[in-house]
Amino acid sequence: MEPVKVLVVDDSALMRRIVKDIFNADPRFKVVAIARDGVDALEKIIKFQPGLVTLDVEMPRLNGLATLKEIVRRFDVPVIMLSSLTQQGSQVTVEALSIGAVDFITKPELHHGNVKETLKEQLLTKAAVAAQVKVQSGPVPVLPPKLVPQKPAVRSAAKVVAIGASTGGPRALEAVLLSLPQNLPAAVLVTQHMPPKFTKALADRLNKAAAIRIKEAEEGEPILAGVAYIAPGNFHLEVASDHTVRLTQDPPVQHVRPSATVMMLSAASVYGKQMVGVILTGMGKDGADGMVEIKRQGGSVLAQDEATSAIFSMPRAAIQAGAADQVLPLEKIAAAITSLCGR
Incomplete structure (x- = not known):
């Protein structure tokens, strides 16, 4: 070779x-x-x-x-x-x-x-x-302007969307999170494999253009509808029984911290069938076990398709584990999330 x-x-x-x-x-x-x-x-x-x-x-x-x-x-x-x-x-x-x-x-x-x-x-x-990523030249993407002002989130989330991503994830998250409506009746938990400082920069950048509020998760804060919480670099994001954020530095799982699986297992134990699990582009198998548990609890599970994934490894692992109700191109995932949360 x-x-x-x-x-x-x-x-x-x-x-x-x-x-x-x-x-x-x-x-x-x-x-x-x-x-x-x-x-x-x-x-x-x-x-x-x-x-x-x-x-x-x-x-x-x-x-x-x-x-x-x-x-x-x-x-x-x-x-x-x-x-x-x-x-x-x-x-x-x-x-x-x-x-x-x-x-x-x-x-x-x-x-x-x-x-x-x-x-x-x-x-x-x-x-x-x-080197495995197939890229195509084309117009340089531009972060769109915020079309509507964000409203303060005050309502505790009855439903939660848990999203895991790795390589290629920031662009995929931008496509998904910026397409979610302001009145989304669910909180969004995000694990993107990134080191400290970079996760906050990612949250701040996305928040400038999103209809929902996007922030880096903080220990002990309430989990509210219409807010996306991004796991800080080097911390697992978990959900406490009182529906608040818990950040831990427990050992890495499958070599990563934060771990999408840790986040999803924790959220599923609290929200059960009121969950939507989403696996986006990324290398490795993180999130597959979490998606299996969400499905076992009666929640809904979505995976990004191969054609729109920079790296299909994480979605493939979830699909092969039988933990994907729908396999969708990136541009259809936000609409699917919105539909599932509205049920």
Whole structure:
């Protein structure tokens, strides 16, 4: 099998060398070119036709976001962003995922310890997944303006929608959450595999355009209809018996924390048949066991179809477990949720 051709784009010569060495030490990859800024990168995509691009956020001449927009518009190549662990870095990264980046990697500080070893595992793991994603060039998506002002949520939720997502999830969540109506008679619980800071940036960005309120979940807050609660990075989101949020740092489940399965099992134990479970695009099997339990309790379960999933692994696992009443294209999931919650 031919190795995946990689273009490494970064304005730091040291970081270019580190990333190049990591890839070239793995037989699955071959760095065919490096670029020091966006202008250079666009020229080298044409020349070398890579199967994967790693893209720094902060660069001269043409920064990461501007470069990404051109790549999405012109080329069928998956992109992984390299982001700093700052608040600004998290906001830019979430915007990049909305534009069309497949995934992101948090860059370690160059003066902290062994940068190469710190970067190696997440880079190779995420690159192997990203290289499988089939992307199509096209218009750059734009976050729509909020059409109606949000109303304060005051009513305790009698129904709950639990959504799990991973790779490709931010764009899928944007499509679903921004299509839910303001008067949705249910709360929405979301587990998106992301590190701390990035989940809050995701919630804040989506909240700017949604009819429902979207926020990062906080310990002890009531679960209210018309509000979506996103699990904070590195915390499982659970539901307490008094219908409030419980955040825990119990061990990862299937190597992830937050875990969609943990969230769904907990919610199903409280809401029973008043549940809708949804599995969106993502790598791995997280959420499948939770979806099985929701269905066992009499709730409804939806899975995103393969054609619209960036990575079909999570939906496939739920479907193979018999935990999908409907397998739907992404654009039909919000309407299905709304219909089920209105029953």
